[in-house]
Amino acid sequence: MESFIIEGGHLLQGEITPQGAKNEALQVISATLLTEEKVSIANIPDILDVKNLIILLQDMGVQVTKKSKHEYEFCAKSLNLDYIKSDEFVRKCASLRGSVLLIGPLLGRFGKATITKPGGDKIGRRRLDTHFLGFKELGAKFIHDEERQVYHIEGKQLKGKYILLDEASVTGTANIVMAAVLAKGTTTIYNAACEPYLQQLCRMLNSMGARISGIASNLLVIEGVDKLCGTTHRLLPDMIEVGSFIGMAAMVGKGITIKDVSLNNLGIIPDAFRRLGIKIKVEGDNLFIPQQNHYVVDSFIDGTIMTLSDAPWPGLTPDLISILLVVATQARGSVLFHQKMFESRLFFVDKLIDMGAQIILCDPHRAVVVGHDRKVRLRAGRMTSPDIRAGIALLLAALSAQGTSRIANIAQIDRGYENIEQRLNALGANIKRVDD
Numbered sequence: 218m219e220s221f222i223i224e225g226g227h228l229l230q231g232e233i234t235p236q237g238a239k240n241e242a243l244q245v246i247s248a249t250l251l252t253e254e255k256v257s258i259a260n261i262p263d264i265l266d267v268k269n270l271i272i273l274l275q276d277m278g279v280q281v282t283k284k285s286k287h288e289y290e291f292c293a294k295s296l297n298l299d300y301i302k303s304d305e306f307v308r309k310c311a312s313l314r315g316s317v318l319l320i321g322p323l324l325g326r327f328g329k330a331t332i333t334k335p336g337g338d339k340i341g342r343r344r345l346d347t348h349f350l351g352f353k354e355l356g357a358k359f360i361h362d363e364e365r366q367v368y369h370i371e372g373k374q375l376k377g378k379y380i381l382l383d384e385a386s387v388t389g390t391a392n393i394v395m396a397a398v399l400a401k402g403t404t405t406i407y408n409a410a411c412e413p414y415l416q417q418l419c420r421m422l423n424s425m426g427a428r429i430s431g432i433a434s435n436l437l438v439i440e441g442v443d444k445l446c447g448t449t450h451r452l453l454p455d456m457i458e459v460g461s462f463i464g465m466a467a468m469v470g471k472g473i474t475i476k477d478v479s480l481n482n483l484g485i486i487p488d489a490f491r492r493l494g495i496k497i498k499v500e501g502d503n504l505f506i507p508q509q510n511h512y513v514v515d516s517f518i519d520g521t522i523m524t525l526s527d528a529p530w531p532g533l534t535p536d537l538i539s540i541l542l543v544v545a546t547q548a549r550g551s552v553l554f555h556q557k558m559f560e561s562r563l564f565f566v567d568k569l570i571d572m573g574a575q576i577i578l579c580d581p582h583r584a585v586v587v588g589h590d591r592k593v594r595l596r597a598g599r600m601t602s603p604d605i606r607a608g609i610a611l612l613l614a615a616l617s618a619q620g621t622s623r624i625a626n627i628a629q630i631d632r633g634y635e636n637i638e639q640r641l642n643a644l645g646a647n648i649k650r651v652d653d
Contacts, residue, residue: 218625218626218628218652218653219627219628219650219651219652219653220623220624220625220626220627220650220651220652220653221612221615221623221624221627221630221638221648221649221650221651222621222622222623222648222649222651223597223612223615223616223618223621223622223623223624223646223647223648223649224621224647224648225595225597225615225616225617225618225619225620225621225622226594226617226618226619227469227616227645227646227647228469228470228471228508228645229465229466229469229470229471229473229616229641229644229645229646230470230471230472230473230644230645231473231474231643231644231645232473232474232475232476233462233473233474233475233476233640233643233644234454234475234476234477235454235455235458235459235462235475235476235477235478236260236262236263236264236454236455236458236634236635237259237260237261237262237287237452237453237454237455238262238413238414238417238452238453238454238455238456239262239264239266239267239455239457239633240387240414240455240457241413241414241417241418241452241453242258242261242262242267242270242452243266243267243270243315243318244318244388244391244414244415244417244418245258245417245418245421245450245452246258246261246267246270246271246274246289246291247270247315247318247319247321247322247391247395248322248395248418248421248422248425249274249279249291249292249293249322250274250279250293250296250319250322250323250326251293251322251325251326251395251398251399251422251425251445252293252326252425252444252445252446252447253292253293253294253295254292254294254445254446254447255290255291255292255447256290256291256292256425256447256448256449256450257284257288257289257290257291257447257448257449257450258288258289258290258291258449258450258451258452259287259288259449259450259451259452260287260288260451260452260453260454261287261288261289261452262287262452262455262635263286263287263635263636264631264632264633264634264635265628265631265632266313266314266315266632266633267315269309269312269313269315270313270315270316271289273306273309273310273313273316273319274291274293276300276305276306276309277293277296277297277300277301277306278293278295278296278297278300279291279292279293279296280292280293280294280295296327298327298329301323301329301330301331302331302369304365306331307331307333307365307367310332310333311333316332317332317345317348317388317392318388318391318392318395319332320332320348320352320370320392320396321348321352321391321392321393321394321395321396322395322396324352324357324370324372324375324396325375325395325396325397325398325399325400326399328371328372328373328374328375329369329370329371329372330369330370331367331368331369331370332345332367332368332370333365333366333367333368345389346383347382347383347384347386347389348386348388348389348392348393349368350382350383351380351382351389351392351393351396351406352370352372352392352393352396354378354380355372355375355376355377355378355380355393355396355397355400355404356372356374356375356376356378356400357370357371357372357375357396358370358371358372372396374401375396375397375399375400375401375441376400376401376402377397377400377401377402377403377404377405377439377440377441378402378404378405379404379405379407380393380404380405380406380407381407381408382406382407382408382409383408384408385408385409385410385411385435385529385530386410387410387412387414387415387530389410390406390409390410390415390437391410391415391418393406394406394409394415394418394419394422394429394437394439395418395422397439397441398422398427398428398429398439398441398442398445399441399442399443399444399445400439400441401441402440402441403438403439403440403441404438404439404441405436405437405438405439406436406437406438406439407435407436408435409431409434409435409436409437410435410529410530411433411434411435411530411531412529412530412531412534413453413456413479413482413484413530414453416432416433417450417452417453419432419437420432421448421450422445424448424449424450425445425446425447425448426442426444426445426446427439427442427445428440428441428442453479453482454477454478454479456479456482456483456484456486456534457534457536457537457606457633458634459475459478459483459486459504460486460489460490460534460536460537460540460541461537461540461609461613461634462475463475463486463487463490463495463497463504463506464490464540464541464543464544464613465613465616465641466506466509467490467493467495467506467509467512467544468509468543468544468547468613468616468617469613469616469617469646470506470507470508470509471508471645472505472506472507472508473505473506473644474500474503474504474505474506475503475504475505475506476502476503477502477503478502478503478504479502480499480502480504484530484531484533484534485531485532485533486533486534486537487499487504489525489533489537489541490541490544491515492514492515492523492525493512493514493515493523493541493544493545493548493552494509494511494512494513494514494515494548494549494550495509495512495544496509496512510591511549511590511591512547512548512549513548513549513550514545514548514549514550514551514552514588515550516550522551522552522553522585523550523551523552523553524552524553524554524555525538525541525552525553525554525555526554526555526556526557527555527556527557527558528557535556535557535558535562536606537606538554538556538562538563538606539562539565539606539607539609539610540606540609540610540613541554542554542563542566542569542576542584542586542610543569543610543611543613543614544613545586545588546569546574546575546576546586546588546589546595546614547588547589547590547591547595547617548586548588548590549588549590550588551585551586551587551588552585552586552588553583553584553585554583554584554585554586555582555583556582556583556584557582561581561603562604562606562607563578563581563582563583563584564578564581564603565603565604565607565610565611566578566584568598568600568611568614569595569611569614571596571598571600572595572596572597572598572614572618573589573593573594573595573596574586574589574595574614575587575588575589594617594618594619595614595617595618595619596618596619596620597615597618597619597620597621597622598615598618598622598623599622599623599625600615600622600623600624600625601624601625601626602624602625602626602627602629602630603626603629604629605629605630605632605633605634606633608624608626608627608629608630609630609633609634609637611624612624612630612637612648616641616646616648625653627650638650
């Protein structure tokens, strides 16, 4: 295992460009299984979760050509369908959350798939019911192998149907869409997720010959087609990285420009930081965050305490609650954070409290932060990254802290952020990667 050693207190300055979107990459790379023709995808982030998914596809028989560091070509013409029933495949899926996105393409094109409980962040219950119920509505059947703890899913001829999702699950919607594009008839998905990455998946599928309408809404209509063809696609910049860099610039920046952010696809993310008093200037498709000597938390019109909570798109993405919470520790004022979706995602605040932050953890979903207004700096400490987003939030806290901090289990951070220490060191940070 590796750790980061972070010398806090350095002001960062310069330009930084966000990587390609992790969550979009997992979706569209999985979608390459839907055709036997070549699919070229650009702006793929060089991160652990994506690389592991690509290796898994290669093990399945997908021909993968690396055209450059961030561009790959995939050809799923000849898959080893026996491999997807093997213990090795099941074991690899169990360690990779993104593997769940393989079910829809495999079911849609080949009429069968095998799945175990996928791995990923330990941030609380992440059920797969929405996926399974959607597949069942399309005509799939499930066989539970209790001895191996896997599900075999079979659907020789999926048929389109009206589906009302029990929750606007992003991966659930993506999986059902990928299964439905090759089904007979018309599938209607109501209460569908509509975040930009899901929109990107639908647009890529349409460029492959799918017929999906209602993109960017919560009502998707999919007319099944007989086959899909190849295409080229480019990923959006990662909105979570953009938000992470806004938070970093607010706390330890001396003037930072975040380039090529795809502003129209950021939704309310910039406004969420503005509610904490962060000044953000829009310069074309770039964001400039000047040095923030003080930032004051807004209150609601009636004077009540500011509350920031996650919600399905176009609401605030839950992946940025951790970052916003750390930024609030140095604001002037108080703010209530309500993390509705995952019951374990706020438990990392214990480490922030150890560093001197004034935080009241009300319950697994809610925390009140009383900002220091920069009058008291956080103290350096030793900590462990529990998941991707908490890991980057702790890194931000360490950058602003007085003294030298150590963050262990940084493989969690590597799963979602490409060469993060090199990119931040180029702005003036002092971060070293060491073996434990």
